[in-house]
Amino acid sequence: MTPASAIPFSASAQWFDRAWNLWCRRPVFFAGTALLMLALRWGVDLVPFGGGAFIFLSYLTDALIFAMVWLALSQADGGGGLMDGWRLLNGRRGRVARAGLWGLPSAAVGFLLLALEGPLFEAIGVALGARVAGWLMLGWIFAVGWICCTLLFGALFACIEAARGEDGLWTAGLKGMRAAYVGWRPLLGVWTAFVCGAALCAALTAGVMGHLGLTAIDGVARDALEYWINWPALFIAVMALLALLTPCGGDLLAAAEAGGQHDGLTLAAFGETAAVRLGMVLKTLAAAVVLSGLFVIDVGAGSIVVGALGLWLTGRALAKAAPAWGDSGASLWARWRWLVLTGLPAVILWLGVAGM
């Protein structure tokens, strides 16, 4: 066991403790930044473009805000304002915004795993019964959320690396992902706390809506309330994430760096290993899709076969491209050709057949 992998689950409690202290010192700073972030997201990808079609734009704005917060709070005098953070980003804003694109793997993983939800759990329902399948589906959604959350933290750390002076997009991303990887246990704690808090907020809002009679509020006003009533929960979540950024990012980036030195494991090796394992995961998912195809009744055989083939081909190609992922001097084409040459056509075909 390396020192890096020894970061315990309980570290998340310490992060929350430190985040709480930070928030207590500067509540207005965190509330204002969270509001700014939500306003940007609402303006960029929630409303004007029909709810998320251009969601990648918000990865860039989020990257800048997280980097500003990090720099602002990392000042020796106890932290400056958001404008200080903005000024400190002088000359690096483009690189930081670009590093935000490391959030796309999280979106891709969420997209893929949630697409498999239907056939996989129908198959489990057939094999083990509806009740077991229902509980397992809840577990699946929780696990998918946790993986997406961890990958998003990886993207966040990549932005911080870019803000701290890392010029290479590739290196910043690998460093960020490695930090997220070494912190998977406490990040699971963060994710669990978030889900519990979101569930409580949802119960509260459901209770409020469930007691507001149609005679009290109805029509457009009720629709508007139903939409906006969930925003306070999102606001609290974003504020908590901003407050967690310094304790969590500081610990994990340091641990990843120290772990790398201790193991002698280079970033390149980490990239290669990640690509090989991801390829294996895709091939395993292909097998799971084929297996579930034997049980499901509402998904066509064509979708199952094409989907499994797409996953398997993509996984195989990614594993083959792994050496390029380990080589920091490799070209973009060498790293991404797996997606273009094999994965992309299969995925397009799959999407076409499945009508997704």
Place this chain on the structure above:
Amino acid sequence: MAGWRKWGAMAGGAMVVALVLAGGLEKERRAEGGADGALLKDGWRIRLASARVAEEISARSYAQRMEEYSAKGTLDNLPYATELVGSVAEPLIVAAKTLYPQTRDWAWEWHLADTGEVNAYCMPGGRMVVLSGLLSDEILGDDRDMLATILAHEVSHAILQHSREALGRAGVAQGLAWTVAKSLKIGALREHEMIKGLKSALLDPRSRMRESEADVLGLELMARAGFDPAKAVATWERMAGRLSARAQGKMAQRAIAFLSDHPSDSDRLARMRALQPKAVPLAAKGKRWEWTVQGIDDRQAESLEKAATAFGLGAGLFSVTEHSEVTQQVAKAEGIAPKAAAAELEKAVWDTGLSQGGAVQIALSAMLRGIGGWERLARVEQAWTRLGTTRGLYQEPALVARLDLSDDDRAHTFNAVKRIDGTLRAEGFIARLWRDVAAEIGKTRPKAAAALRSWLDGINDGRAER
């Protein structure tokens, strides 16, 4: 200072959790003595939506549906089927009110919608609707016990306030999925899957449990209303049979159970078979007067019996002597005397469930609703007795004008006669009656049955030509 704040926030959070849970925590209450022989125990439930909001939502949805049915002319447009529904719904309402006092204030209503769909529902507040496909020959026909099984199941959902529970849970699933999806930036492409998955995971297992609860309470309710609980198993077997073409075997049934919010048929049938013996004693208590409207008290039963005589709704309601044409054809087909043919037809009519237990009950239900209350019914019966006639009001409507009644009572009596006539002369009822008579007489006299069917086809063809 920060420590205090932290502990304060945690205590505040705990209080909020406790308030949310405590605010939604409720328990069903049966009437005193209602727990004797109960098949379903009262349990604690978390309901995040208030009864008032659930009622408002259901009332709005109900009004919309009623408007749609009325606009299409499908609401209560089949007199016989409508009264059939009423004759089942009314005893169930009585049983529900007796067992759960909180339902006494409900705005109970029942209707038939001739949409051809195979379904029935009961909304919060006791608004029942049966869709006509359920009463088709392939599904329930006009078997009142079978219809009672389905309606009691739906009424049980309303009594147990399942829609309130589902409303709250759906709100939690929707809110949680929205917050998670927006926080993780899953985007519109997969946000729908997240919401759908969370709803499935949070709602469907619970929904299947709710269906099981409604099965159990429905069985108890139908038994307490005097219907035959043995028919519950047969009913669900028949409903399951509808799916058999799509879902052969246990695996396919499990798949359907996962994709729908209902328990698998095998689970449901096993549960019904196990509980049926416990429901039989309840049915014996509920059957106060076996050949008429169930679920009424002894005084009401006595009043109804007298009124049945006054309206001429006794066992001789369907006299085949009125149909000499049929009698002649049966006599000719079997080579027997017309008098003997008439006697055999009378017996067959009596032996069909329609005449003996069904049609008379349906006619009585129609009479009761036409009259509009037990006190008026008693007044009409007393006026008929004072008249000193033996002819029934249904057979001799002119007698109504001679009854010593107020204008209002007389108008209601005419209304009752009209309702009975509308029910018993409905094409659906006549066709069903003679088809059943043909089946009954066909057990011993196949030629007579063939002659009857041919006569019935002739009538139907004549109608079609017209």
